[in-house]
Structures are given as structure tokens and as C-alpha cells.
Amino acid sequence: MTYLLKPKVAHPSLRRNSLGFTRRDYEGTLSTLCAGCGHDSITAAITEACWSLEMEPQNLVKLSGIGCSSKTTAYFVSGGHGFNSVHGRMPSIATGANAANRNLSYIGVSGDGDTLSIGMGQFCHAIRRNINMLYIIENNGVYGLTKGQFSASADMGSTAKKGEANAQVPIDPVLTALSLGAGFVARSFSGDKAQLVPLIQAGLKHRGFALIDVLSPCVTFNDHEGSTKSYAFSREHYQEVVHTDFVPKMPEITTSYEAGEALSVQMHDGSQVRLRKLEKDYNPTDRSAAYADIQRRLKEREFLTGLLYVEPSPADFHDLNETPASALNAVPYEKLSPGSEGLQKILDRYR
Amino acid sequence: MNPTDTKHPDYYHRVVDCQWACPAHTDVPEYIRLIAQGRFTDAYMVNRESNVFPGILGRVCDRPCEPACRRGRVEEEPVAICRLKRVAADLRDDVDARLPLIPEVRNGKRIACIGAGTASLTVANDLMPLGYEVTIFEAFNKAGGLMRTNIPAFRLPAQVLDEEIAMIVGMGVDLRLGSRVESMRKLLNSKEFDAVFVGSGAPRGKELKLPGRQEAAANVHIGIAWLESVAFDHVDRIGERVLIIGVGNTAMDCCRTSLRLGAKDVKVMARKPRGFFKASDWELKDAEEEHVQIVINHSPKAFVVENGKLVGMTFERMEYGLDGGRITAERSLGETFIPCDDVILAIGQENAFPWIERDLGIEFDKWEVPSVDPVTFQSTREGVFFGGDAAFGPKNIIWAVEHGHQAAISIHKYCQGESVQERLPNGMKLSSRKMGMHEWSYHNDYNPAERRLMPHVDLKERFRKLNIEVELGFTPEQAVAEVQRCLNCDIQTVFEAKLCIECDACLDICPVDCLTITPNGEEADLRTRLKAPTLNTAQPLFVSEALKQTGRVMVKDEDLCVHCGLCAERCPTAAWDMQKGTVELRHAVDQQPAAQLPRRATGSGGQ
């Protein structure tokens, strides 16, 4: 924990985006996590991504559950809306909020415990419903907040701080999301902002459910030798297979990639995601092939990273449920509330 | 790049911009912290160790530290370093008991210093504690040199000067006032002295040879000579309309002194536009506050005399072509006449050594400047040393102090039969300031306060007498606020590469983005890959050894670090630590273990 607030003084060359904000304006309150926590780096990456997307802070909704990871929504974009839900229930809140206002950007931050243990059901259904949100799992293989018990993402044989090895099969959130039909599935590492920032930008612009599983070492309970989620192990065993560049929507497209060099995916707002394959046999648009590759490599203790699967414009939650175009709070009261007569009519339909 | 050699005593020293810029390397952040703790006497002594005259310099130093100050790079205004020095001097207690002890038995070596100015006094200050017998010859009846004769009392009160000179003379210096040295040959031939130090200054004011100069002589004065006459009460009035020619610091003292001697309309005539003035900004401001008019682009042509009396001067009005702060063309717009009663010439000073015979082996160049070694301050004749304005022409007080320190080292070595070239280099001592998880034994929070303004004596009141000090000094409230602006640049960020796990926490927290972890490369290339662009290549880049996990390097651009210690606080492995760096300056006393002579306290006038 740091007692000193990060001073407002900044580098004189700090740039402003078109809204007149610097990156520092997208910061939140000071982190109270352990010094060196991977989660803090992800917070910095989110801050950077929101700044470069020129996001209006009041148009961002930050949702989370319980855990060290879930605390981090307080640490970025203090001008956004925030909701800390009950443990594992963040997807319900995201669903409700989405239903009420489809015009905001939703970012959910969760942990491997919050998502894959207590919140597993909610997580699966959020994918199934294709909620329009970016869902980030800050994955450290342990329940950090409750002092380092193995979580459902802990690998077989990975040891806890005191030496005992995990004997249960891990749940891999990326494979889970692929099998449930998610249209944007990525994995990254907190120590690689060059990879992570464009993924967050793309995820925020993806229409429908976007998942980024971020390996995020817990310095206090899971950074020892024997752990498969330590800084050292992650660095040695992560392999970027597709590099993502995010190209914001421009008045006119000025550059174009050579065909074959990169794969370009159009986002619904006109921005583009450009995928550069680092392994030529990996195919990020073939769900089953991707699934097979990721699974095979996981068995070899290798985490493939990058935008592992992307499928543009599937029908999202709003299409499926025909949600209103404007936020409920902008719908005139008379229209929103049927009145007692109207209610009576509705009830009569079910008699 | 190769890993940075932080063991080199200059590496961390350069980070302390003010100390590095100070010719005498005053430990500014240390004394500012002491002031913050109310330890004024300690703060005074830290100053005295390097700059010898804190009370004087706290008022009139040229303050090269301030334009260099780091605070001025993250904000508009630097820390008011000089004014804080005065706070320490004004509020200190008696320091007699803390002055160096003087050996009861002298070491048998006798040193002659010529001139009782800053440089000679510093030599005496450094050599007396080593047992030398120092004799100072001074032409005037008072010691102090230009500080006494030229810097007006409304900027530097006589009492401050007296006190700080007494601390040195009180060590037992043989001060011979009213003793102008008329012949170097005689002095050397007397064999009375083992070494000679020439600290006689640059005493000759430059002439302006224009038509009418001779005829107007009664009302045309040479700035430094005129100020000297004022200081010794030989002159106590001047005409109502005065023109000052030149716009350096001497001009500023001349115009303000004129106002105190009855002038009503004072114009400082500058040949060039603003931005080309030699005077310091603050001196210009102070003069303008007193309604001195600064007239630009006027090149003097002639003195106009009517009926044997000066009535004014003609000037050529100039126009300049400017390109990025340089004059590329000039053009005359015709002549103009400006009436006046007196003219003061303030266009510079030169060296003059009519009393040094030219066949003594002491060489001079064609401008009468002696050939002096810039490190040892020895002339071309062994055992004869120069320092202060006498060495390389007019500079300022703090340079004269530093010359004095260096010359004292040489004199000491020379008298001990050692090589004057082999000098002990400065050292650097580091010690951690960590007290607990988030506790440091320095105030690391960034205080956004703005620079305090120096209060001045009321505009009417200050002209009542010649010696009313205009600057009142900071109030206690102002001092308390100003000390918090110092960024503690001497509390260094010290990095231990083998501990780093590359978690990025320090990069993320640094408020000024001065840290980067990246693959190594050449400096020019590395500078393009920093988290924030380089704004100032004069500040060094720190480059670590290769990091364990990826082989990349930690790079720190020292330029804008605010020494907040957040990198060290957020680092899980204590790879960063905040350590106080103390520059170990080597004065004469540090050169070798001094002989263990019995010592006595000095009896000066501390306060």
C-alpha cells in the first residue's frame, strides 16, 4: 500500500487527446494492491487504452465482483460509473445495465476465482447471451484477496507458496469461451503492454462479448519457483501467435496493408483490428482449429497469446432481445411506464 | 549502451542540478531540508563549507543554480535557492564555536595574498586551519574588495560583510590594510613568503572613446570607480538627468545608486534589444521597479558639450534583424539627441597589473590577462597563483570563492612539496533513506506551491538613505512554503538490476514517465524508445545491467525525475531504493591527513 498519492505533476510533453485529456486524466484513485501486482499493470494498460480511444469518461461503466482484481475498477477512469457486485455476480449487473442503456461502454474486471469458481455459471451465460462488454480476467491462479488458495485456473502440479502441489484439472477460460461461442477471445500477459493495450482497445470496440484472459502474477502468493503463474514462468511460457494492432476509425482510410501480410477485421464503429500472424499455421478465424491448437499447446505448458479468435458482428444481446435504441432514462416517462390501465391490459393477456 | 557507472562521483552529482551548477558545489537540497527543520545554524554551516559567505551570497549571488534548478523544468519557476540561503544566514545563531580550529603552533609556511577580496579571503579561510601564516595586503582601508567598494549597501549591508569577513580574519590572518603592493619583484625578492596568491581583481573600468569625452570629463564617470567613490563617501550627489551606458550588472547598480543621490530621470541606454542584456533578470526587474527607464537599440555616438559643460549625448537608433535569438543584420535609423547632466559608463571591466613586472616569469597574453592553469590556478611561475577576477577576467563572487578553494589546495600541495596536478577527486557517499514500507526519512511528497515573492521596502522609504536594504528577506511563512518546493534531487534513485522482476510497477507509477524497460541499444536509438520523449539531452540516461528475466535494460531519463520515491515504494523487490547522495568535496583540508597540531578556537565575530 502506498501512502503518498501519485502527485499531479507530469511530464511536460504528455499529450492530450481530442477531448483535451491527458493519460493522467484517465487514472483513478491510488492502488492499494501489493507493490508489483500484475493487476496494477493491467490497470495502467486500461488507462492508456481509454485515453487513446478518446473515451468520454462518463460513457464508461466499470463493473466487478470481489477479489484483488475486482478492486481495480477504482484505480482507473475515476470519471466513469462503477459497480462492485457480490462475488461472482458481475455478469448479472452487466446484463441489467446493458438492458437499461446500450449506449455506454462496459468493461468488467474479474479474477480467476471470481469468474471460474463462484461466478462460473454467470460467466458462461454472459457469453451465451453475448452481452456487449469487454470482460477482463486478471488471472493469477490463486484467490489473492483471501491469501493465496489455489483457484480453478491453477495448473496441475503448480505449487503453492508452502510447497503443496495442485492436483485438480484447471478450467481454461479461453477454451471455455471458445466452446460457448464467444466472438472475441484473447489472452495476454500483464507484463506486455505492447500486446495488451491494442487488445483492450479492440475488445472495447467489439460488438458483443469480448474476453481477454490476462496472466497477471500475484507477487505475494504466487510468484515463487514452482508456480506456473509467476513472472518468470509466464515470460518463459507465453507465446504470442497473433499480434493485434488497433486502427481507430478515420475520416478516410489512408494506409492499407499489403494483402496477405495482415488480416483486417472491421469493428462496428468503423475502426479496424489488424492481425499479424506470428505463427503462420495458426488461424484466428477458425474456431475449432484455434481450439485445438490452444489446447494442444496448453498441454505442453505453453500459453498462446494474442487475439486468438475473432468473429465480426455476431448478433449481440441487443439484437437478440430487441432492446430499445435509447437508454431507458431517456425514454419519456409516459412511454416507459404503461400506467395502471396499461398494466392491467398486460396482465389480462396472461389470464 | 554500457551499464551506467553510478560509482563515478559525478553521475549522481549531475542529477542535483543546483549543486552541479554552483561553481562551489553548495549542497543546496541538504541546507534547504535543514531550514525546513528549523536548523538554521546547521544550514548556514553546510553553506559555509562550500561557499564561505552565505550571508553575502544569500543576497547578491549571481545564482547560476536557479536557472539550472529541476523545479524550473517541471514548473515555471525554480526554487528560490538564493533567498533561502539568506533565511539561514539571517536566522542562525552564533557560529564561533563551529568555525574550524586553528593550530596553536603554525606549520612554518607563510603565504602572501594580494587584495582582500573574495578570492584571497577564501584562500585564507582554507589555509589558516592547516597552520599556515597568511598575510593579506589590501590597498584600501577596508577589506572585502568589490563586495565592499562596488556592490551598493542597499543590496548588501555592511554589517553582513563585516561579520563574514571577521570570521576569517579572526582565525589570525595578518591583514594589512592600506598596503598596496607596488612591485611584485620586491615582494618575491623579500623571500618572506613561501607562496603568493594574486587576488587583486579586475580593477579597470572600460573607457568609451567618443567625440567630446575629454571636454565632458567632469560629468562622465566610469561606473566601477564612481561606485567605489560613493562607497567611500567621496561622492554624494549626481545631476538630475543621468544616462547609464551599458546594460550589465554594473549598470544596474549605477542607475539605482544615482536615484539615491538625487537623480530624478535615469535612463539605461542599451545598444541591443532585450534578450541581449548582460544584466540578470532580477536586477533588471528591481531597477524597473524603481522607474529606471531602459532604452533599447541606441548606440552611443558622441558626448555633446555646450559652454564647457555636458548637455547630452547623441545616439544612433538601431534596427536589428533577428533569427532565433541571433542578430543577423543591423541598420541605422538615424541619429537622436538625449539631454542629460551626467553620464556613467558601465561597459565592462578589465584586468590590469601595472605592479607585476614582466620579467619575473609570470606570463600575460596580449589583453593583459595572466596565463593561469584552469585547474591548479598556478601562473607560469611556480609558487605564484591567481584567482578570482584576477585569473580569467571579471566573473562573480561564487566563482571567486571556488577559485580560492582550488588555489588553496595548490598552495598547500606546493608548500608540502607535492605535485599541484595530483588532486584528490571528489567522492560520492550514498546512504538509504528507507525507514519502513512507505516511510522515508525525507519529505517525498510533491508540494505544488508556487515560488514566493521577495518583499521589498516601500518605494518611497527606500530612497531616504543610501544604505537601506531593499529586500526584506522571506517571512517565516514564506520560507516554510518555499522549502517545500525543493524536490530533494540529492535523494537518488539507486537501482539494483539483479533484484528486478520486470513487473512494470515502477514504470506505471512514475508521475513523470521517466522509466522505461526496453531492449538495449545505442544512446540515440534508446532515446527514441523512452516512455516519454527526451527534452533535455544534457541530463544523463541511466542504463542498467541486463535484467534477469528478459535481458532487457531499465532506462531512466534523469531529466524530470521529481524524486518522489514512488518507484521505490511500488517496487516489490526493493530493486529501486532512495539513497541520499552526498558529494564529498575535497578542499585543502581534505587533501591529506593534516599534521596533528594542538588547536584552539578562533575568536571572530560570529554574530
Ligand SMILES: Cc1cc2nc3c(=O)[nH]c(=O)nc-3n(C[C@H](O)[C@H](O)[C@H](O)COP(=O)(O)OP(=O)(O)OC[C@H]3O[C@@H](n4cnc5c(N)ncnc54)[C@H](O)[C@@H]3O)c2cc1C
Ligand atoms: C558594480 C558591480 C556589481 C557586482 N555585483 C555582483 C553581484 O551582485 N554578485 C556577484 O556575485 N558578483 C558581483 N560583482 C562581481 C564581484 O564583485 C567580483 O567578481 C568579485 O568581487 C571578485 O572578487 P576578487 O576577490 O577576485 O576581487 P575583488 O573583489 O575585485 O578584490 C580585489 C581587491 O584587491 C585589491 N587590490 C588590487 N590591487 C592591489 C594591489 N596591488 N595591492 C593590494 N591590494 C590590491 C583591491 O583593492 C580589492 O580590494 C559585481 C561587480 C561589480 C563591479
Ligand SMILES: Cc1ncc(C[n+]2csc(CCOP(=O)(O)OP(=O)(O)O)c2C)c(N)n1
Ligand atoms: C460469497 C463469497 N464467498 C467467498 C468470498 C471470499 N473471497 C473473497 S475474494 C475471493 C477470491 C478472489 O479470487 P480472484 O477472483 O481470483 O481474485 P484475486 O484476488 O486473485 O485477484 C474469495 C473466495 C466472498 N467475498 N464472498
Ligand code: SF4
Ligand atoms: S529542486 Fe531542490 S535539489 Fe533540485 S535543483 Fe532545485 S533546489 Fe536543487
Ligand code: SF4
Ligand atoms: S522518484 Fe521514481 S517514481 Fe518518482 S519521479 Fe523519480 S523515477 Fe519517477
Ligand code: SF4
Ligand atoms: S517495480 Fe521493481 S521489480 Fe518491478 S519493474 Fe520496477 S524495479 Fe523491477
Ligand SMILES: [Mg+2]
Ligand atoms: Mg486470482
